[in-house]
Amino acid sequence: MAGEGTRINALTETTTPAGTDNMAVDTPTGVRRATVNTVRNLATAAPGMDGAAAVGASAKAAREDHIHPTDTSRMPATHPASAITGLGDTTPAAVAETGAIGASTKPARQDHVHPIPSWIARRLTGNVTVDLNPSMPAAQMQALIDAQYKDLNGYALTFQLANGLYSMAAKLSFIGFYAGSLRLQGNPAETGLTADKLAALQFAALGSEGILMSGGGAEYVVRYLKIIMGDANNAVYLLNSTRAHMVAASIAIPGSTGSGVQVNAVASVNVSNSYFAGGGYGITSLSGSNVMSINNASDPANLPLYGLRASSAIIYKNGTQPAGSIANEATAYGGLIL
Structure with missing residues (x-):
C-alpha cells in the first residue's frame, strides 16, 4: 500500500496523438487514468431546462460554471406582483360559518378585504340616533332599523x-x-x-300589529307618538323581553278587536300617560307578564271593549285607568289586576 501513494503522486499528463483520448498515465504501471485536470472533452452546448428525469447519453462532461436556463412558466420563489396574472376581479365573499375549497382559478389580491357578515356581533360605542321623516316609506324605515347593531353595549339606540x-x-x-x-x-x-x-304613524290594513318589539333582552321604549291602525289589530306588540315602556302614546284602533298595547312574556312593563281609542282592549298582559299601568285613559267617545285585560299575567294599577264599553277590566286563566 505504501507504493500506491507514490503511484498516485506520480500521475502525469501525457500528450496524446490527435484522435486518441485525453488520459493520464500511471508512470510505474503504464495504466492510463482519467483525472479532473486532464479532461478535455467538455460540453459545448447549453444545458437543458427541465423535464423528465433521465441518465443522459452524452460522453461530454459539464463545465463547472454552467447555468441551466430559468423555466419562466413557473412562479418565482419571491412571488413578485409582476409575475401574477389573472387576479381576482370580484368582491370576496363574506366570511361563512362553514368553509369551502372554492372553484375559482384566480389568485386573491394582496389587499383584498372580506365583508363582515351580519351574523358576526358588532356593538355600539356610544348613544346613536337614527332620524326618520314622513317622506320615508315603511320599507326604507325598516331597512334603517335592520342596519343597526343588535348589541347596544349599554347605550341607547333612538x-x-x-x-x-x-x-x-x-x-x-x-x-x-x-x-x-x-x-x-x-x-x-x-x-x-x-x-x-x-308625530303619527298611520298604518294601512296590515292584518298584523303595527309595531313589533321582540327578543334579545333590550329595554324597548315607545313614546311621544300616535299610532293609527288601519284594521283591528294590536298597535304595539311587546314580546319575549325583559323590560319595556310605553309613555305618552296615543292609540286609535278601528273595530272591536286588538289591543292598544299587548304584552306577552315580558318581565316588567310600564305603560303611562297613554291614551286609547277603540279596539278590544286598551292594555293586555299575557303569559307571565307584569305590567304597571299609571295614569292612562281612553276616549269617552270611542272606548275599547275593555280597558285592562290580564290572562295568566298581572296588571298593577296606579292613578287613572282606561275604561271599557263592556267593562273596565277582564281577567282569565288566573290573571290578576291589582
Missing part, C-alpha cells in the same frame, strides 16, 4: 320621528336587540296624556 303623518304600508319590527335601550319616539316635548301627537 329612532327619532320628525313631526308629521307617516303613511305606513307595512309594520315596523325591532327584533333581537340586547344590552341597552331601544327607543322609538316622537316629539320629546309631548309628554302629556293627549289624544293627538305631532
